Amino acid sequence: MREEPLSPVNSDSFSPATSRQSSSTIRKSPSALIGLQCHLCKTQFPAEASYVCGQCLGPLEPVYDYRAIRVTREEIEKRPKNLWRYLELLPIMDEPLTGLHSGFTPLVRCDRLAKRLGLSELYIKDDTVNHPTLSYKDRVVSVAATRAVELGFKVLACASTGNLANSVAAHAARLGLEACVFIPDNLEPGKVLGSAIYRPTILAIAGNYDDVNRLCTQVADRHGWGFVNINLRSYYAEGAKTLGFEIAEQLGWRYPRHIVSPVAGGTLLPRIHRGLRELREVGLVEGELPRIHAAQAAGCAPVVRALEAGLDHPEPVRPNTIAKSIAIGNPADGYQVIESVRTTGGTGAAVTDTQIIDAIQLLAETEGIFAEPAGGTTLAATIELVHRGVIQSGESVVVCVTGNGYKTMDVLDGRLAPPVRLGRGFKDFEAWWESTNGAGARSSSSTQPVA
Amino acid sequence: MREEPLSPVNSDSFSPATSRQSSSTIRKSPSALIGLQCHLCKTQFPAEASYVCGQCLGPLEPVYDYRAIRVTREEIEKRPKNLWRYLELLPIMDEPLTGLHSGFTPLVRCDRLAKRLGLSELYIKDDTVNHPTLSYKDRVVSVAATRAVELGFKVLACASTGNLANSVAAHAARLGLEACVFIPDNLEPGKVLGSAIYRPTILAIAGNYDDVNRLCTQVADRHGWGFVNINLRSYYAEGAKTLGFEIAEQLGWRYPRHIVSPVAGGTLLPRIHRGLRELREVGLVEGELPRIHAAQAAGCAPVVRALEAGLDHPEPVRPNTIAKSIAIGNPADGYQVIESVRTTGGTGAAVTDTQIIDAIQLLAETEGIFAEPAGGTTLAATIELVHRGVIQSGESVVVCVTGNGYKTMDVLDGRLAPPVRLGRGFKDFEAWWESTNGAGARSSSSTQPVA
Incomplete structure (x- = not known):
């Protein structure tokens, strides 16, 4: 190509x-x-x-x-x-008006992971600690929100099911912009709350993500709101x-x-x-x-x-x-x-x-x-x-x-090993310790290479 | 003084x-x-x-x-x-052996919050985005874990109910150290899981935090494990x-x-x-x-x-x-x-x-x-x-x-305003919009100073 x-x-x-x-x-x-x-x-x-x-x-x-x-x-x-x-x-x-602490997240050299994969030089670009809402969306929203203010929008909006809504609500809060987040009405309560804390207007639409997105396109056209992932998508x-x-x-x-x-x-x-x-x-x-x-x-x-x-x-x-x-x-x-x-x-x-x-x-x-x-x-x-x-x-x-x-x-519920339950006495600990032949605090993780 | x-x-x-x-x-x-x-x-x-x-x-x-x-x-x-x-x-x-991306978290100048409080120069020192486990504990554990390796400990341990256990488990994982986390047995499943993902040994003790702490002191003495908040506390x-x-x-x-x-x-x-x-x-x-x-x-x-x-x-x-x-x-x-x-x-x-x-x-x-x-x-x-x-x-x-x-x-459950529920048609949106007199996406937050 x-x-x-x-x-x-x-x-x-x-x-x-x-x-x-x-x-x-x-x-x-x-x-x-x-x-x-x-x-x-x-x-x-x-x-x-x-x-x-x-x-x-x-x-x-x-x-x-x-x-x-x-x-x-x-x-x-x-x-x-x-x-x-x-x-x-x-x-x-x-x-720039927002995102002054977003981005430049760690590039983590991962030698232990590399070894498990049979590689020699492996890095994780780690947006899990992006400021403030812990995802890469803090990058795109920072740019869209700043451009939205430049273009005169008073309301920052998006169609989303999670990370994007969190980020739009947070950056709008910091800028003092009104925020309106459109979500499908069957979202998990936890995801809704992760946006609600920043106090945007949350509209839960009776439909799936495609329905939400279609509605947002109409609202953007009619009301002139700045939808970060629709009319502001280029930025x-x-x-x-x-x-x-x-x-x-x-x-x-x-x-x-x-x-x-x-x-x-x-x-x-x-x-x-x-x-x-x-x-x-x-x-x-x-x-x-x-x-x-x-x-x-x-x-x-x-x-x-x-x-x-x-x-x-x-x-x-x-x-x-x-x-x-x-x-x-x-x-x-x-x-x-x-x-x-x-x-x-x-x-x-x-x-x-x-x-x-x-x-x-x-x-x-x-x-x-x-x-x-x-x-x-x-x-x-x-x-x-x-x-x-x-x-x-x-x-x-x-x-x-x-x-x-x-x-x-929630995706990990029931998929990880449960804790070891012990009484509170030192003898309870010692009994467990002996039952493991002194290997009690050894990780149960595989030491086999995965690659 | x-x-x-x-x-x-x-x-x-x-x-x-x-x-x-x-x-x-x-x-x-x-x-x-x-x-x-x-x-x-x-x-x-x-x-x-x-x-x-x-x-x-x-x-x-x-x-x-x-x-x-x-x-x-x-x-x-x-x-x-x-x-x-x-x-x-x-x-x-x-x-240093761990914490190579921990610390130096944002000091966020907060002018909107300052105004609400009647202050002129207010900053949040924001360890909510500390790498990798989103709390200040990544600082203390980085130092204790590095010193633990220097002092020859093979097992990194702690008594904890949350953030500390997350951080000990994560930093031990990165170092390839065994980790053993002691918790009270009535902890919320979510908090246990936030440590379990790093695959430490988790010992859930039938007792409260004081019981757990007392047991850990005995284990530290007897087994020579490095308890970050007990025998490694100085570091x-x-x-x-x-x-x-x-x-x-x-x-x-x-x-x-x-x-x-x-x-x-x-x-x-x-x-x-x-x-x-x-x-x-x-x-x-x-x-x-x-x-x-x-x-x-x-x-x-x-x-x-x-x-x-x-x-x-x-x-x-x-x-x-x-x-x-x-x-x-x-x-x-x-x-x-x-x-x-x-x-x-x-x-x-x-x-x-x-x-x-x-x-x-x-x-x-x-x-x-x-x-x-x-x-x-x-x-x-x-x-x-x-x-x-x-x-x-x-x-x-x-x-x-x-x-x-x-x-x-979980502490916010039921304490935030619920979403506005709407049908998926544009007319449903318009009806809501008109019912708010065009103020629909205006934040419901108070604009009164709190101080």
Whole structure:
């Protein structure tokens, strides 16, 4: 698959109101944003709240004047440790307003896990501790919320079943924006509460996620609210690039050989790809792009199935998996995911719910990191790719873990060994200890390599 | 209350095996640790797994050769963003082994919350996103676990009811150490699971927390396991200093006027005090120490009651509060807490469970940060201190929030407004919208100042 150029052919055709050239003297932000462009037919638009091309209905994405970007590695390294350190390549016009502590999450070198997988250089990109709502959504919402304020929206909204709603509600609270979260009415009470604490308006819709999404599109059109994943989607999606930027910077301004990303609506994977290409375009990183692989649950794997069948567009499926946060049967950006995977020489892997649970446990017991099922999916897919020989032992691998397991503990109910019950006397302890032949506090975990 | 000197009178009396002077040529770590010393009678001991003075039964604490420390602000600022950036003042002899992504959590400036409280400069020190287990315990466990390996322990253990067990299990997993977690047998299944995922041995003891703690003391003596909060307590507690170091550094190497800290077993508050004094001792920060205030739940406030009654030692109480993570009726370091509060001109505040819930909600709806009940306690105590005039409007305040609300969602069940339920048609939405007179997505939160 041919790589499209990153730079626009003609930056003069964008609206002057959002052009860097015409307003650089008054703006505080160094963003090189010049407008939006259709991903398919390349028609250009000003940087407004547009998300669909008027010509061909393709998705719009921001365009930057890469030639104007002069930032160095050293300048970036001196900036605050948040997602805005790559401001030149983010689609806002003024100062960041939220996300001042979001992003720049740990890239954790995992030697014990690597050994179990038969690898030598393995990292977890760990968004389980993203500020403030413990998932990668704090990146995309920070960007969408800041742009929403710039564009004059008074209400920040989304259609969601979990992490996104948490993040929208939290960032809106911090900004003092009204928030309205649309959810299917059969959500677990715990997930509702994880948004309700920030006191948004929560509308529970009698229908499934697709129904909710359809309603939100109508509300966005009629009421002019800023839906982060609908009319603000072009900006929102750019927040996901920061995960790619950080991987390269945290590796010492180099690319790994492989990146494994979860796929839900398809926002993240293509933007990791785009972010990595942009770093090369502006001269910050050299070398060959990594192979980017798509991880999905077998119970909801439209992109992996499309990759296997040689299709350009995924066929919608009906989700049936414990990995709720990535259970999107009809991914909005599925086409772009497939394009990025093929362009980089990546592949896809779909894994069962049992493999997902096993991977959550493996990551916890080897590295002390507790992932939600989406993270278990990504690690399980990585193991699958090692088994298949796609990832080989001497190659560097980054596994993206995008949400925290403490938010989804229900999936583990009844699946972990129960505690040992003892009386409170020292003799009770000693009796147990002797019954184990002095091996009582030895972990019951397997010491066999899994790969 | 008189301030004791920080530097030991005679550093030559410490064991040469742990003395910096005698081994500085071979050690990789720049720690200035020279031994342990009784907090009460000042008797000196080598840096072993000792925690009680053989002379007077007082608690032992590490002693450093402050004169040997030459580190500058600039050198510290260049180091990795984790709790080990203050290595000179931490009690390990070699390289850090865990916690390489723990600590250096956000200090969040909270202008919206400040306005609601009638303050001008308010910060949340936000350990809700500490890596990897979302509480301040990742600091103390990182230090205790590293020292446990140095001292040759094969099993890492603790007595705990929640956050500490999570953190011990996670850090032990990462180190490949055996872990054994002792808990009361009536713990909520969710809390057990939050440790079990890392696959430690979990011993559920038929008794309350005091029974568990007593048993652990016997096991530590008999089996030589490393209990982070018993025989490794001297080292463990030093990890809490890093929270104080970070506050000063993140404020631009200055002290705030007030710090409000939760009090449970009493580890944290005196070590924040100690850390701040040490920064002055080694020349990194100048000025007057902040007033440090103790926050407790009214249902378990032995330290606040002792402060009110003018006692030096808290009288044990039987806890009855939703703030389980700070529900320790007989705090091990209660004496030191009272000493630090009095020395700095601080005070105490005890708050009801209703105030705690209200404060959790206030923090979430103004700043998008979701605290566990201990964090709600600290913020509610801060509000109380503002009401009392102890904290005044022009003074800078740092509020320590030490654990994440996503781990304790059960306390909010039934206390938040339920979602609005709607049909899936656009007309259903419009009918609701009209019923609210176009104010549908307006937050229901109060806009009244709380102070």
